[in-house]
Amino acid sequence: MSTTTLNPVTGSLQPTLDQVTQPFLRRKKLIATTFLVLLILCTSVVLIFHAYIAWTLARPHIEPLHSNPMKAVRLPYTNISFPSLNGKSNLDGWFIAAAGSSKTVIFSHGYGGNREEEWVPLYTLARELHKKQYNVLMFDYGYVNPTSSRLMTGGVQESQELLGAIDYVKQSTGGSIFIWGFSMGAGTALQTALQQNGDISGMILDSTFLLNSDTLYQNMNQVVHLPKYPSLPLVRLFFPLLNGVSLHDVPFTKVTTTSYEMPIFMIHGTNDNKAPHVLVEAMFKQQHNTASKLWILPNAQHELLYRAEPKTYVSRTMDFLGSIEPSATSEHVNAGIPSSL
Template identity: 45%
Template sequence: MSDIITTTISLEALAPHPARHASPPVAHNRKRKKRNKHVFIALVASMAAMCLIAIILFHGYVAWLLAYPYVAPLSSNPEEAIGVAYEDVVFASHSGETTVSGWYVPASANDANDAARTVVFSHGYGANREEAWVPMYELTKLLHSLQYNVLLFDYGYASKQYKAPATGGREESQQLLAAIDYAKSRGAEDIVVWGFSMGAGTALQTALQTDEIDAMILDSLFVPSSEALFDNLNQFVPLPKFPSLPLIETMIPLWTGTDFGSIPAEEVIANAYDMPMYIIHGTQDAKAPYGVAEAIANNQRHSLTRSWIVDNGQHELLFRMHPREYIQRTALFLSQVDGENGAKAEA
C-alpha cells in the first residue's frame, strides 16, 4: 500500500500544474509584443528621420543650384564673332567682395564726343556676356557702328575664373557699379545700361544706388523675389509651395550670404527713376509676367521713357522675333537720349 501511495504522489508531482505553468508564456508574449511595438516605433521614427533628412538635403541642393547655376563657357570673342577690336578687362566689384572680368570694345568713331558714349550690357541669369539668344554680338556690332563704346562683362555666377554665387542683385549691383566706374575711367560721359532679364532687374537695383546712369534699355525685365524665383523653378521641377519655398528661402543664405528679404523688389517696381528708360517685354513671357514691366513703366515720369509690349513675345527672344523693328526702336531711343544729353551739355 505504501508503494502505491508513493507512486501516486510521485506521478502527481511529475504532472504539469496548470496554475504554475500557464503564467510564464503569457508574460513572455506580453514582453515580445511590447518589444515588437518598440521596434516598430523606432523603425517608423528612423524612416521619418531619413525622409526629413532627404527632404532637407534635396532643398539644400536646389538652393545651391540657384546660387551656382550652370553657365556655358565663353565660345568666342568680339573679334572672332563680329570682327571688332576689343580688350580683356578685369576689375574689382564696387563692394570689393568679388572680381569682374569682361571685354571693352572701343567705339569706331574718330570724334572724341562720340567716343564718350558707352553702353554697358547687363546679361541675364544663367547666361554670360555672350548670351547668344539675345543676341549680344549683333547688338555690339550695331552699337559699334553707331560710335558707342561697349562694355560686356560676366556677373560672378557666370565667371569661370572669378566664380561667385548669384545673390539676386545684391552683389551683382556692386559688379555693375564697378563696370560703370570702369567705363567712366575710360572717358565715358554718357552711360546707357542695357539689361536683359535678371540683368535688367539688377540694372534697376543699381540705379537706386547711383546717378551715373544716363539711360536704360530693359529687355524682358525680371525683378527677383522669392515668389518669382520659385515660380521659375517650378517650371522645371514641380514642387509644393509648402514646405519647399520656406526651406529654399532658409537655405539660400547658406550659399549666397544674402536672403530674399534684402532684395528691394517692391522699391524697384514702385520707384520713379530720374532717367529715360525703354522697357521691352513680351506678352507670352513665361519667366517674367509683363504686368510687372507695365507697372514699372507706368510709374515713370521722364518724358523719354516708353515701353514696347510685344504681342506673343517670349522671354529674351524679342530681337529674334522682330529684328528690324527692334533695332529701329532702340536706335531711335538712343538717338533721343543722346540729343537730350547733348542739350544738357550745351546749357
C-alpha cells in the same frame, strides 16, 4: 522557474501573461522605431533636396566663351579688367571702341549667361550699336568666373559690379552711359540705378527679372513640381545659410515702386514664363519721365524678344537711344520731371 501554468479544467499548459504581452510590445516597439527612422530619413531627404536647390541657385552652370567680337562680327576690341565699386570682386570684359565717340552702352547679361549671351544675341546688338557710333562694354559678372568663389546674389553684389563698369567708363572715356540689361541683368540695372549719382543717361530693360519669393517659386516649379509650402520657406531658409545673402537683401519693393530719373525702355513678352509681364507693366506706370517707353510683344518668350521681331527690335532700341542722348535728357530734367532718387 516554469513559464507556463496548468489549466485546472483541461489540465493543459497555458502561456503566462508575460509570454502573451512581451511579443506584442516588442512588435510595437519595432514598428515605432521603424516609423521614427523612416520619418527622420524622409525629413533628411526633404531638407537635403531643398538645400541643394538653394545651393545650385547661387551657382548656375555657365558655358565658357565661344567667340569674341572680332571673330563673331568683325569688331576690334580690347580686353579689360576692373574692380567692383565696393572692391569685393574683379571683373573681366571687352571694350569695343567707336572712333571719336564718348557715348557708351554697357551690356548687363542675365542669370546663367555671360558677356556673349548668344541667344539674345549680344554680338549682333554690339555691331548695331557700333554702327551708331556707340562704344560697347561687355563684361562677365563675378559669379561667371570659374576660378572665383563669388556666388550669384540676385543683384546685390552684381549691382556693385555694374557700378564698377560705370566707373570704368567714366575714367576711360567719359561721356553719356547707357545700360542695356537682360533678364536678371535688367533687374540688376534697376538696383544699380537706385545707387548711382546721375551717371546713367538711360536704360533698356529686356525681359526684366527680379528675384523675390514669387519669381523664385515660379522658376523652381518649372524645373520640378513642388508644393509652395514647405518648399519655398525651406529654400528661403537655406539660401542665406549656404550662400551668405538673403532674398530679403534684394530691394524688390523699392525697385518696383521707384520713379527713376532717367528714361527707361522696358521690353517684355506676354509668354514670358520666368518673369511676368504684368510686373513690368505695373513698374512702367510708376515712371514719370516722358521719354520712358514700354513695348509688350505678344507671344514672345523670355529673352527671345530680338528673335521674335529682329528688325523692329533693332529700330526701336536704336531710336530710343538716339532720342535720349544728353541734350534730350537735359530737356527732361529742365522740364521738372520728378525723381525719387
